[in-house]
Amino acid sequence: MNGPQDLGGMDGFGPVMPEPDEPVFHAQWEKRAFALTLAMGMPGGWNIDQSRFARENRSPAEYWTMSYYQIWFAALEAMLKERGLVADDEIAAGHALRPPKPVSRVLSPADVLKVLHRGGPTERETNTKPLFQPGDRVRAKIINPPTHTRLPRYVRGHLGVVDRVIGFHVFPDSNATGAGENPQWLYTVTFSGRELWGSEGDATTQVSVDAWEPYLEPAAPL
Amino acid sequence: MTELHEHHHDHSELSETQLRVRALETVLTEKGYVDPAALDLLIETYEKKVGPRNGARVVARSWVDPDYRARLFKDATPAIAELGYAGRQGEHIVALENTPKLHNMVVCTLCSCYPWPVLGLPPVWYKSAPYRSRAVADPRAVLKDFGVTLPPDTQIRVWDSTSEIRYLVVPMRPAGTEGWSEERLASLVTRDSMIGTGLPKSPRDVK
Amino acid sequence: MSHDHDHHHGSELSAMQLRTRALQTILVEKGYIEQAAIDELIETYEKKIGPRNGAQVVAKAWSDAKFRQWLLADGTAAIASLGFGGRSANHLVALENTPAVHNMVVCTLCSCYPWAVLGLPPLWYKSAPYRSRTVADPRGVLREFGVELPKDTEIRVWDSTAELRYLVIPMRPAGTEGWSEERLAELVTRDSMIGTGLPKSPRDVQ
């Protein structure tokens, strides 16, 4: 979606303000919101692309004024409610008012480190061949899906060069809507700054994105 | 610009969120979906154990051990796992080599992707709208916000983390560190130098 | 989706009231503006100029073929002949709806609108949902206005990026043969002149 998360190339947000000696968390509740989000991944049964969509799928006015963990927490609430695991009246009461729904698994303290160490690899087996090779010129397609996509607006319609064939990876555009992993070939595609930002742009800048095959179309070689 | 800006989101909002987070945690615990001890362990892990010191060890090793360096740039995920770092938000890591001609910089314009196993959780600025909006369009100006000025002919390559690939910048080894131990070298490697918004400390900065 | 992030518009209103009054006081005290000028502006756009002007233009275009031709060729001159023009209509373009083409007007960048014929724009016209979606999904927006057009009708969206202002001339409803201009004008809604609505049907009036 062309939502508030798609920030690349926007103006007006002001300078970057690094905080000296920044703590990992800025408040007690941030720690809990972070840990709850990680811990609920297992019983909640959602995937990372669904979490991302839940975070970005809100009004820009709201997204741009919320802090980072406020956005995480709002997405967690939305996903819990969507799946009927928790209801508004329960959050208001601060107590469970209904028996739990059966869930596949709960994260036990003993499993935490194992689960973190394993992570969630997104590479999948395939016997297909990638359509593009390093050095190929490609154009990022003009697409504007209202659902989750990882092709930023600022590269759409622009010409780039395939830098690297990364592998065969879960396709977020499908995975986010619950349409399955639908894995696709994934590439690193590099664009010159001038191609993206116009002839006034800095000639020494290049920008690389990771792009799945359905985002790309072949372009004529130079 | 903001002296008249009255539309602020004051601290009452924070305490509201705080109460709401606590309420949700209670409900989820009562329903048996989460174990509070697991939450404590998750927090402790990312607050105390996993952080940029991990990445600094990787970089320092690559500075002293050419074989390791070659493995790191060929396939970073197993090379980093040799030092015991792996897992969540680092399932597929790519190491980016800074050279006198090329400076790499990492951003996630769409959310906040960041190589957790080597750098820990990202700082607020990395996740902020100013960084996410400007890093791809005007990286030199962003570098200036960090006090970094590169030669005008250095190529800057920005990596927008749009997939599950995570990027680790390997900065150039500072001059004047010949013969230093890996451990001592690691003390020069800052978090920002591994994101590309900073450079390593100079030997003068550490005694 | 939950929207817990309340923006306390009540408190914004009273703060804005104070801030706006402060600006007014300062500008009048410094002698930049006379209070009477402020009152005149509010009176003009609150009471005098509104979509009835545009409705008159459309009704005339429906009943006078020569005027219609003139309006489509030079909107600014044609509306001036009815006494409309000036602010926000110095360059007026009339857009003709036909069975094949439906026109719709938006200003994605701010809130440009043909004041002289329609008055000041409604909130929805200036809102982010209308500004963001009309250029990309005009049929979806039309649906929210209860308007469903044939699939093969071309939808032409006009994004008012310059000082041109657009007035949509909707199609004359059937069953209005022989009606007077005045009676026809009653059928012309504001939304039908923006392109988010259609004129009333003869059944809707009396």
Added chain:
Amino acid sequence: MNGAADMGGMHGYGPVVREENEPVFHADWEGVSFALNMATGVAKLWNLDAFRFQRESIPPPEYTNLSYYGLWTRTLELMMLKYGVATPEELAAGHATSRPKKTPRPVTAADVAEMVRCGSPYERPAPAPARFKVGDKVRAKNMHPKTHTRLPRYARGRAGEVVRIVGCHVFPDSHASNLGEDPHWLYTVRFDGRELWGADSDPSVRVCIEAWEPYLEPLR
């Protein structure tokens, strides 16, 4: 600039919400905010494009959370500060505590009536013949100025067709930065919806924008 004002094609703002029998102003102060902005325009304290540039420069979190006339009032405050019409202290006090260096001729009710009647035409004599003619295929340039522009992001880099030569008009990109009126030829350019939004989008949609000559290049 690619600010919050450039909304065309964004998602997430929700449905269009209409209000039955909407009043022209929802509170007295809205009418005042409106009138002050018109009157300061008549007083020529600044030009309209400079005003728009200031309004869209408001940081997106603030821009998107202000009401419509709240945004106008906020912009007016910033313009008054920037152009030395008031000091921060005066805005806070709500009163003038200093006099303008040159006594202004105040905007009167008669000036206002004149403005409503005559408006402010933007057409200017052409310094050169128009480069494009109706029917020409053109591409909107891919440009991202940090200052004011009226070329929306969604049209940049896309190919369209000139459907009207409007005339030679004040160029907002220059005017907003107080670089003079710098008039340029203005065209209406029509784009196919699929060119803007992709092959899968509604084939019956066309979008027209007005584009000044410096926004356009011939389609090769």
